[in-house]
Amino acid sequence: MSGAARGTLYHWLFEHFDFTCDLRAQLSSFMQQELISTEERKRIRIADFEYFVQTPLGKKVKQAQEEGTYHREMPFILGVPAKEMIENDKKLSEKDENEYVSVQGVIDAWIDGEDYITLIDFKTDKKPEDMTDEEFKELLKKRYLVQLSYYKRALMQMTKRPVKEACIYAVSLGQTIFC
8 A cells, every 4th residue: 555545544444443432343333334444443553542632632632532623635726826825936917826726635634622622634644764753743844844834814704713733743753734
């Protein structure tokens, strides 16, 4: 199974798990319902998800699920000015400067807090062996900064509420990275 396929599988699990219940029992149920194949099951480290539930972010997600304020897999289309999409040193014609580019995506998860929203993006990128955890966290922040900024903007437009926290949960580290 490729890294991308494993990432897709993990995202599916993050989408479908009820973190307030027994994860192993749910995984067995997914297999019985043939939602996950035997081959896919071999690629799942259930400990990754059990660990997540014990993290501060996982506890927050669990509480939000209990309260009905946890949302997942929200598609969006966002109009972004073309001048934001290009590098600073490139020139746009006057006509193009006023154009918009459609950006579409799917927000992994968000928590509708009392006063603000917490945006969550699950990442399954594998940490290179020659990189420290801190270096890898910085790499993920840089790699996904633009993506998270679009997610944040889309959430604010759709909910009319501020996004106070935007974070990446790095599965390979078992850590939350605030951006």
